Amino acid sequence: MSNRPSIARRTLATPLILSLLLIAFALVAVAAGSKPFNQTMIDIFLRVTLVVGLYVFVGNSGVISFGHIGFTCLGAYAAAWLTMPPMMKQTLLPGLPEWLIAVQLPYWAAAVLAALWAALWAAVFGKILMRLSGIAASIATFAMLAMINTVYSNWENVTGATSSVVGIPIVRTIWPYLIVAIVAVFIAWGHAISRAGLKLRAARDEPTAASASGIDLPRERLIAFVVSGGVMGLGGALFSHSIGVVTPDTFYLGLTFTTLSMLVVGGMGSLSGAVIGVLVLSTLIQVLRWLEAGVSIGTSTLALPNGVQEIALGIVMIVILAFRPSGLMGNTELNWRRAKTADPGASGQPE
Amino acid sequence: MTAILQTVFDALSLGSLYALGALGIALIFGVMRLVNFAHGDVIAFSIFALLWPSTDVVAAVVAGNLPWFLLIPFVLAMGAGLSVLAEIVVFRRFRNASPATMMIASFALGFVIRYFLLMLFSSRPKSISLLPALSQPVEVLGARIPLLQLITILTTIAILFGLTAFLKRSRFGLEMRAAAENFTMARVLGVRANRVIMGAFALSGALAAAIALILGSQTGTADIQMGTNVMLMAFIATVIGGLGSLPGAVIAGFLLGAASVAMQVSLSIDARPFRDAFVYGAVILVLIFRPQGLLAGRGTKERV
Numbered sequence: 112m113s114n115r116p117s118i119a120r121r122t123l124a125t126p127l128i129l130s131l132l133l134i135a136f137a138l139v140a141v142a143a144g145s146k147p148f149n150q151t152m153i154d155i156f157l158r159v160t161l162v163v164g165l166y167v168f169v170g171n172s173g174v175i176s177f178g179h180i181g182f183t184c185l186g187a188y189a190a191a192w193l194t195m196p197p198m199m200k201q202t203l204l205p206g207l208p209e210w211l212i213a214v215q216l217p218y219w220a221a222a223v224l225a226a227l228w229a230a231l232w233a234a235v236f237g238k239i240l241m242r243l244s245g246i247a248a249s250i251a252t253f254a255m256l257a258m259i260n261t262v263y264s265n266w267e268n269v270t271g272a273t274s275s276v277v278g279i280p281i282v283r284t285i286w287p288y289l290i291v292a293i294v295a296v297f298i299a300w301g302h303a304i305s306r307a308g309l310k311l312r313a314a315r316d317e318p319t320a321a322s323a324s325g326i327d328l329p330r331e332r333l334i335a336f337v338v339s340g341g342v343m344g345l346g347g348a349l350f351s352h353s354i355g356v357v358t359p360d361t362f363y364l365g366l367t368f369t370t371l372s373m374l375v376v377g378g379m380g381s382l383s384g385a386v387i388g389v390l391v392l393s394t395l396i397q398v399l400r401w402l403e404a405g406v407s408i409g410t411s412t413l414a415l416p417n418g419v420q421e422i423a424l425g426i427v428m429i430v431i432l433a434f435r436p437s438g439l440m441g442n443t444e445l446n447w448r449r450a451k452t453a454d455p456g457a458s459g460q461p462e
Numbered sequence: 463m464t465a466i467l468q469t470v471f472d473a474l475s476l477g478s479l480y481a482l483g484a485l486g487i488a489l490i491f492g493v494m495r496l497v498n499f500a501h502g503d504v505i506a507f508s509i510f511a512l513l514w515p516s517t518d519v520v521a522a523v524v525a526g527n528l529p530w531f532l533l534i535p536f537v538l539a540m541g542a543g544l545s546v547l548a549e550i551v552v553f554r555r556f557r558n559a560s561p562a563t564m565m566i567a568s569f570a571l572g573f574v575i576r577y578f579l580l581m582l583f584s585s586r587p588k589s590i591s592l593l594p595a596l597s598q599p600v601e602v603l604g605a606r607i608p609l610l611q612l613i614t615i616l617t618t619i620a621i622l623f624g625l626t627a628f629l630k631r632s633r634f635g636l637e638m639r640a641a642a643e644n645f646t647m648a649r650v651l652g653v654r655a656n657r658v659i660m661g662a663f664a665l666s667g668a669l670a671a672a673i674a675l676i677l678g679s680q681t682g683t684a685d686i687q688m689g690t691n692v693m694l695m696a697f698i699a700t701v702i703g704g705l706g707s708l709p710g711a712v713i714a715g716f717l718l719g720a721a722s723v724a725m726q727v728s729l730s731i732d733a734r735p736f737r738d739a740f741v742y743g744a745v746i747l748v749l750i751f752r753p754q755g756l757l758a759g760r761g762t763k764e765r766v
Contacts, residue, residue, distance in 0.1 A: 175562050239750065247753040250701040254742035265735035368569055375566040418581030425574035429552055432567050436559035
């Protein structure tokens with residue numbers, strides 16, 4: 112055993128390949144140089160961050176969570192509170208404490224604090240929820256999301272209720288988003304090969320054997336929940352800087368299902384799957400959007416009617432899942448050598 | 463006294479909606495472990511089937527002008543038909559997939575249905591007048607309640623009794639209950655899987671259509687989002703009730719309705735906007751103490 116390379120060295124290829132893939136996407140955006148395309152890339156990197164954050168919990172524990180977008184909401188509002196000009200906070204959100212109204216941080220510092228804030232709440236909720244498993248846990252996380260949404264939609268003088276909170280500084284370059292996406296990938300990788308991550312995956316695959324070997328499942332789940340909550344919060348903070356406006360409904364069912372779908376289509380049990388799922392579905396959405404806007408062929412413009420984009424997306428998802436029920440990547444990770452499974456213990460080769 | 467009675471009727475009629483929804487989700491979950499997120503969109507589809515495709519605000523009602531004894535079966539048939547179609551075209555391919563995959567597939571299907579409706583009807587809610595005779599108030603024991611509320615409650619009770627009789631007395635119901643208990647074993651003993659699953663989908667679709675009728679006549683609007691809220695509450699009710707347990711789903715549906723109305727009445731004005739947060743908090747509490755649900759189905763216990 113001792114002369115085998117360490118698990119970090121054996122699996123390091125995965126986050127590196129994924130980062131290169133993301134950098135390649137960013138370079139394409141720079142080469143294209145158009146503003147709307149830039150925004151599209153930013154959206155893709157944000158989704159990568161969110162879906163990778165979701166993977167940290169869902170992928171490693173095997174428990175579907177509908178609640179993680181709640182942490183994105185917490186992160187986004189925290190970033191808004193920390194970066195808006197004090198004057199605007201005074202008028203828009205008078206219920207905030209004095210010191211919070213007075214501070215105005217640069218966006219990166221605010222993003223780090225927002226991630227910690229989301230992780231803190233993940234710890235609070237996780238302490239209660241991680242005792243559950245299976246579908247009961249999924250519903251409980253959904254109830255958590257709905258609670259967060261209800262509170263943020265109604266707490267008039269702290270969150271502005273359902274009206275949009277404006278005045279958040281907008282960051283337009285793609286680099287911070289790229290860096291955060293890569294950081295998220297490395298956090299997910301670091302967690303997956305850590306003691307806690309390995310124990311959690313063992314418990315996902317063989318719950319009885321794992322508990323017989325002394326794995327404290329609620330504890331390992333809680334660790335994953337907090338880490339993924341933090342990543343979701345970080346994504347939320349950057350999300351608010353990408354559009355400059357936050358409303359509670361941005362972070363509700365729509366985003367929850369988008370991110371979950373990308374994760375499942377990519378392959379729930381694999382970090383590469385999380386990233387590939389985002390890249391494949393986002394590319395598809397973009398192509399469909401172009402078609403909807405109209406493509407000129409010769410003299411005539413060919414445009415799809417409204418709604419076709421979503422219908423096509425839904426159909427493609429169903430088809431992908433029908434042919435590959437465990438997602439595009441299944442349980443495998445990208446590696447330098449093809450056909451090498453990521454989990455040391457897992458057998459079976461990708462087709 | 464009248465105020466209390468009014469509250470009770472509110473709770474019962476809201477609970478009826480949730481119970482019908484929960485039943486529709488539990489029926490399908492029972493036979494194929496599918497959490498059907500397309501249920502809410504089947505609800506919306508059933509009501510839009512009455513309208514002629516157009517993007518105007520006032521809907522061009524076509525089938526909606528039918529007399530009630532034709533209209534109701536028509537809507538129920540639409541819901542059941544769409545649901546069976548979904549089974550044949552989509553879910554049949556997912557029989558052996560993991561629950562997560564099936565769930566996302568059902569969500570994708572719901573997405574397709576919703577945007578199909580959006581393409582034909584636009585996203586604006588439309589005003590329709592469906593069974594207008596039902597909005598008159600009636601007096602029951604001194605409380606004035608809308609006739610519709612009374613009918614909702616009575617219909618739900620009738621449906622529940624009818625369904626129970628169907629499941630307990632008919633051969634088909636027996637097969638369905640056997641399949642819900644232990645699907646593999648039921649097949650070995652000669653239960654035809656496709657027929658049972660299609661039956662469950664048809665019943666579930668018809669239940670969705672019943673909800674659509676009630677919601678449509680209650681609000682007087684048709685909205686492509688109208689099913690979402692009921693579907694989510696119904697989904698929660700099925701889990702609280704114990705997945706796979708039909709009586710559990712119904713009881714939990716009524717409980718959720720009662721909890722929502724009770725909190726609406728009892729919370730102070732300041733706290734009232736946060737009502738749903740309290741309801742969801744209660745849901746988490748119930749799950750912590752009874753993770754298997756109030757009435758756990760016998761087949762759902764985790765085996766070691």
